[in-house]
Amino acid sequence: MDIDALKQTVRGAVTTRGDAGYEGTRAGLLWNGRKPERYPEIVVKAMDAGDVQAAVRFAARNGLRVSARGGGHNFSCVSLQDGLVVDLGAMDRLGIDVEKRTATAGPGVTNSRLAAALTEHGLAFPVGHCASVPVSGYLLGGGFGWNSGAWGIACHNVASVEVVLADGSLITASETENPEIFWAARGAGPEFFGIVTEYRLRLQDLPRTIRTSVWSYSLDRIDAVERWMSATMRILPSNVEFTAVMSSAPPPLADRAAKTVAAVATIFAASEEEAAATLAKIQSGAPEGALAAQLGMETPFDVLYRIIGQFFPEGRRYAADTHWSADPAALLRGLADSVSAAPSPETFALAVVLPPTASQAIPDTAFSMIGPAFGAAYAIWRDSKNDAENFTWVRQASERAASYSLGHYIGEADLDLPERARGSFSAAAYARLCSLQRKYDPAGLFHRPAREPLKKAG
Numbered sequence: 001m002d003i004d005a006l007k008q009t010v011r012g013a014v015t016t017r018g019d020a021g022y023e024g025t026r027a028g029l030l031w032n033g034r035k036p037e038r039y040p041e042i043v044v045k046a047m048d049a050g051d052v053q054a055a056v057r058f059a060a061r062n063g064l065r066v067s068a069r070g071g072g073h074n075f076s077c078v079s080l081q082d083g084l085v086v087d088l089g090a091m092d093r094l095g096i097d098v099e100k101r102t103a104t105a106g107p108g109v110t111n112s113r114l115a116a117a118l119t120e121h122g123l124a125f126p127v128g129h130c131a132s133v134p135v136s137g138y139l140l141g142g143g144f145g146w147n148s149g150a151w152g153i154a155c156h157n158v159a160s161v162e163v164v165l166a167d168g169s170l171i172t173a174s175e176t177e178n179p180e181i182f183w184a185a186r187g188a189g190p191e192f193f194g195i196v197t198e199y200r201l202r203l204q205d206l207p208r209t210i211r212t213s214v215w216s217y218s219l220d221r222i223d224a225v226e227r228w229m230s231a232t233m234r235i236l237p238s239n240v241e242f243t244a245v246m247s248s249a250p251p252p253l254a255d256r257a258a259k260t261v262a263a264v265a266t267i268f269a270a271s272e273e274e275a276a277a278t279l280a281k282i283q284s285g286a287p288e289g290a291l292a293a294q295l296g297m298e299t300p301f302d303v304l305y306r307i308i309g310q311f312f313p314e315g316r317r318y319a320a321d322t323h324w325s326a327d328p329a330a331l332l333r334g335l336a337d338s339v340s341a342a343p344s345p346e347t348f349a350l351a352v353v354l355p356p357t358a359s360q361a362i363p364d365t366a367f368s369m370i371g372p373a374f375g376a377a378y379a380i381w382r383d384s385k386n387d388a389e390n391f392t393w394v395r396q397a398s399e400r401a402a403s404y405s406l407g408h409y410i411g412e413a414d415l416d417l418p419e420r421a422r423g424s425f426s427a428a429a430y431a432r433l434c435s436l437q438r439k440y441d442p443a444g445l446f447h448r449p450a451r452e453p454l455k456k457a458g
């Protein structure tokens with residue numbers, strides 16, 4: 001098949017290197033303001049699974065590697081590769097079956113759209129924390145979303161997936177149909193050996209109330225804040241998300257501290273009484289000396305998304321890395337020290353202390369790396385001339401964490417480092433994933449970060 005035949009076969013646009021508009025298409029694949037110097041020969045905007053099949057078959061016949069692109073939100077920009085990129089962003093059909101409490105979502109459906117549509121029916125899903133991230137790569141990498149203490153990792157709420165394999169076939173994978181592909185589709189992320197064209201989701205009840213409280217402290221109080229968070233999470237119900245956000249002081253507090261830690265507790269409760277009782281338990285342990293506190297704010301999903309959006313402005317340059325740890329004290333102290341030394345004022349870090357049960361028993365899927373606490377460092381800056389110092393900052397923050405890190409979360413790991421992908425799985429899961437890659441993609445059609453170092457980070 002030549003390129004003209006491909007253009008006639010697929011419903012969506014086909015852009016080749018040299019076409020007018022190529023650079024806009026290439027750069028538009030990524031949410032990150034940083035656009036690494038990788039240049040796909042062809043970008044196929046898929047409108048349906050048939051387009052994905054045609055693109056995959058074309059690539060296989062023409063010796064091109066394939067990279068799927070959901071929303072281009074991966075901080076390491078891994079969906080942008082040489083070869084052929086299949087852009088799934090327009091495949092955003094969403095169907096909700098209220099009776100069966102299931103939804104089918106195309107890969108392009110965003111977190112905020114899914115949450116809003118489910119809210120109308122009194123239903124919910126462990127959507128991710130950022131509005132514009134689509135389910136595509138979010139679910140494939142695991143999905144560490146809202147209320148994960150109670151609802152679990154998002155991919156463990158997936159009932160089945162539709163997948164285009166390297167031979168161009170379209171299959172369904174679930175617990176009973178192609179179970180080993182289903183095992184991999186829940187957590188493999190960029191290491192997956194196919195393209196997911198649809199997710200079927202099991203839904204949850206919408207909490208009656210979602211209440212958020214924020215206590216802000218000078219960052220040098222991090223140890224006291226961590227002791228409070230860890231002790232509190234041991235006595236709270238699992239439907240509370242307790243996160244420490246370490247950053248430059250927000251403007252109202254800037255005359256009282258240079259850097260702050262905001263302890264943010266979001267309660268997903270079945271009643272107002274339950275939310276109030278939970279908040280009272282949290283508040284009773286709060287360290288003295290908060291610079292500010294806002295308690296019990298009503299924060300339905302759309303409000304949560306507006307709040308989180310302020311931390312991740314569009315158009316900035318980003319680099320990130322993550323760690324799971326069994327030592328929250330060391331994790332939070334390490335991230336606080338890193339944030340104190342950040343070269344960019346917009347850079348921040350967060351750490352979540354999970355409910356004790358959350359990391360104890362998880363279903364057997366490719367998502368296999370988890371711990372009692374999670375930490376993420378986000379370098380955010382504006383100008384390419386500051387790239388080197390910000391990459392160095394992320395790497396140093398991770399080196400600091402090496403002694404207490406259990407491993408990484410592939411959805412937000414620094415995948416420019418070849419060892420990161422492997423470190424995002426348990427040893428057994430990684431071995432199984434590699435053997436499935438050999439079985440289902442023997443020619444290595446799909447890009448995978450662990451197989452080869454990516455080109456220039458850019």
Ligand SMILES: Cc1cc2nc3c(=O)[nH]c(=O)nc-3n(C[C@H](O)[C@H](O)[C@H](O)COP(=O)(O)OP(=O)(O)OC[C@H]3O[C@@H](n4cnc5c(N)ncnc54)[C@H](O)[C@@H]3O)c2cc1C
Binds near residue numbers: 075192412
């Ligand atoms: C601002 C921001 C906030 C975030 N918050 C969270 C959060 O709260 N929780 C969380 O878990 N993660 C979070 N993430 C990480 C995010 O979930 C992952 O980066 C995810 O991969 C983004 O999905 P995407 O479709 O945009 O991926 P892309 O960047 O498009 O792709 C990432 C990788 O996945 C592969 N891929 C994507 N879709 C498919 C598919 N359908 N089939 C096969 N391969 C595919 C790509 O080939 C690529 O290797 C956040 C990211 C950002 C930028």
